Amino acid sequence: MRVPIIAGNWKMHKTVAESVDFVNQVKDQLPPANELETALAGPTLSLVSMHNAAIGSPLKIAAENCYYQNEGAYTGETSPLALYQAGIHHVILGHSERRRYFHETDEIINKKIKAALAAGLCPIVCCDDTMGRRVAGSQVHWVVNRILLDAQGLSADDICRVTFAYEPNWAIGTGQSADPSQAAEGCYLIRQTISYMYNRDVADNVRILYGGSVTTDNIHQLMNNRDIDGVLVGGASLDPQTFLQLVNH
Numbered sequence: 001m002r003v004p005i006i007a008g009n010w011k012m013h014k015t016v017a018e019s020v021d022f023v024n025q026v027k028d029q030l031p032p033a034n035e036l037e038t039a040l041a042g043p044t045l046s047l048v049s050m051h052n053a054a055i056g057s058p059l060k061i062a063a064e065n066c067y068y069q070n071e072g073a074y075t076g077e078t079s080p081l082a083l084y085q086a087g088i089h090h091v092i093l094g095h096s097e098r099r100r101y102f103h104e105t106d107e108i109i110n111k112k113i114k115a116a117l118a119a120g121l122c123p124i125v126c127c128d129d130t131m132g133r134r135v136a137g138s139q140v141h142w143v144v145n146r147i148l149l150d151a152q153g154l155s156a157d158d159i160c161r162v163t164f165a166y167e168p169n170w171a172i173g174t175g176q177s178a179d180p181s182q183a184a185e186g187c188y189l190i191r192q193t194i195s196y197m198y199n200r201d202v203a204d205n206v207r208i209l210y211g212g213s214v215t216t217d218n219i220h221q222l223m224n225n226r227d228i229d230g231v232l233v234g235g236a237s238l239d240p241q242t243f244l245q246l247v248n249h
């Protein structure tokens with residue numbers, strides 16, 4: 001059985017003090033991790049303090065990015081091994097903002113996924129999509145190729161530690177979520193691709209999230225779908241009470 005996940009992605013928001021204050025406000029009100037997994041991805045500078053504040057609670061702390069080497073002359077990058085050793089559980093990789101603003105290719109993302117897994121982290125791998133592709137009918141080809149390239153060379157054991165997130169660009173930060181059927185189709189395409197690459201059992205074990213303008217108003221409808229195992233939430237995860245409402249949807 002796949003345990004659903006509610007994951008917040010704060011992006012480049014919150015100071016260290018604000019991050020810790022948020023964790024302290026929510027940590028005692030979360031369900032057990034075996035019923036519903038809760039995770040918060042914060043800015044790199046906040047991660048250790050967030051982890052320390054969350055110790056003893058079910059909340060898992062996630063990085064928003066990491067590099068594909070554990071150490072070396074890579075000024076400004078973050079080591080996946082150092083993240084793992086600091087108690088960080090997940091790392092978001094391949095977010096559309098990383099692909100668009102920082103020119104991350106599928107090849108780089110594939111290297112990062114392998115390095116994160118080897119270090120002990122559980123990647124949350126994002127797959128974007130555009131309305132243009134959807135109108136042109138090429139979204140199936142696009143999504144399938146992202147998964148084939150990003151997950152290339154991963155073992156079945158590896159892929160079961162990866163969570164995927166279907167995040168259409170037109171829905172990210174716009175207030176206009178994909179409708180539940182579009183969201184479900186994106187997640188279904190990812191699962192079918194994993195089934196093709198491995199087998200049905202493996203695909204049935206992998207968790208696939210939807211992300212893009214998830215709110216307290218639409219979360220129930222989005223998650224009430226057998227192909228959607230949870231949500232990756234940006235803007236609506238920035239307020240602790242709203243995050244708790246999402247968790248208790």
Ligand SMILES: O=C[C@H](O)COP(=O)(O)O
Pocket residue numbers: 009095167171172173174175211212213214232233234235236
């Ligand atoms: O990672 C989260 C997504 O980019 C969604 O962001 P949003 O909920 O602000 O649309």
